[in-house]
Amino acid sequence: MKKTRPILPALVLATLIATGAAQARDVTHAMGVTSVPDAPQRVVILTNEGTEALLDLGVTPIAAVRSTVGEPWYPHIADAMVEVTEIGAEDAPNLEAIAALEPDLILGIKVRHEGIYEQLSAMSPTVMADVFDGKWLENYQLYAEALGLEAEGEAGVKAFEERIAALKVALGDKVSEEISLVRFRGGGRTSLRAPDTFAGDILRRIGFARPAIQAALTDNQEITMERIPEMDGDRIFYFTRDSGDGEGLAVETEWTASPLWLGLGAVKAGAIHRVDDAVWNIAGGILAANLVLDDIAQAYGVEAPRQ
Incomplete structure (x- = not known):
């Protein structure tokens, strides 16, 4: 008796190949x-x-x-x-x-x-x-x-890392500066930002140091106004969370008008930069990360071209 070749698997295979299922x-x-x-x-x-x-x-x-x-x-x-x-x-x-x-x-x-x-x-x-x-x-x-x-993911990571490397070269000796990160927010929740945050991680990748008090943080630390001196660094980047009620902006205004703030070394040197809270803190993705690099390059007056 002549054997017939099974055709169902072949049909199924053809269908699966055609549909990609x-x-x-x-x-x-x-x-x-x-x-x-x-x-x-x-x-x-x-x-x-x-x-x-x-x-x-x-x-x-x-x-x-x-x-x-x-x-x-x-x-x-x-x-x-x-x-x-x-x-x-x-x-x-x-x-x-x-x-x-x-x-x-x-x-x-x-x-x-x-x-x-x-x-x-x-x-x-x-x-x-x-x-x-x-x-x-x-x-x-x-x-x-x-x-x-x-492959696209690897290319995206490579492009970001190459941009960081280029920024590091452009910064030269300035990459050794200690960068302070500060966030103002309503309800008495002004904080020093820990190294293991979105912005902190980007600073680390570039090679910046953090002031000793901030470098030791394992989490963001809320502070009161008398601790403003702990905000100092060679340069300060600060951002404000405001929910639309004006409370966050009011806190920022109050704190940055304080004699303690005005007496900070970075403030006296003009090395302070107000940046976007959404970009530096809460968006948390690669598009925001590239905007952070833009802000840093602008603050230092150097180029950090995108690929």
Whole structure:
């Protein structure tokens, strides 16, 4: 009896090749290992830093959590987000809205979204970074891997590192300066910023030192006005969180008019720079990081060209 060749597997294989349905990869992340599509088309992002990562990688998400400030996006990403659906706050994303969008990949972060991971995973493959502070560039690479854009992610990291190297050369001996980071905020929450923060991490990558008091911090430290002398450094970058009620700006005005502030060495030398809180503190992604480098270059009067 003549044997016939099985045709069903061949048909199935042909169909899978034609549709791409068989293409998937395992991605290891903070919540385990997840099988994700090779080329996801409907991506939902649940962090502000992740939104910047996607845009930098050339991916426009179908939905994203709103920016911490902005209506609903940070000004520096607003133009790129015109067609993106806003799905609530980073710490409270709208699960019903996400489900209705039928995403094929969800990206989040354990420190924010561990409690809803199972619900998200039931909707779509979900990949999570671990934490924010000091890990933003590692998170960028994880998001790139989840998107199947490892090469683009490596190129993005390389471009940023090359820009830092160029800035370091341009700064010359000034890179040995001690940089103070200060944040003003309403409600008596003025703080010295720790090294393991977004801006602190960028300063470290450039090679700047921090004043000894700030270098020793393991977390941001709120201070009272009599501790203003602890803000001093060779140069001060400061930013203010204002929620629209004017309280943060009022605190900034009060503190920077204080005789203690006016007596700081950096203030007397004119080595103080007011920068954007959204960019230096809360956006937390690669687009903001490049804007931080722009600000530093401008403060020192040097060039830090983008690739």
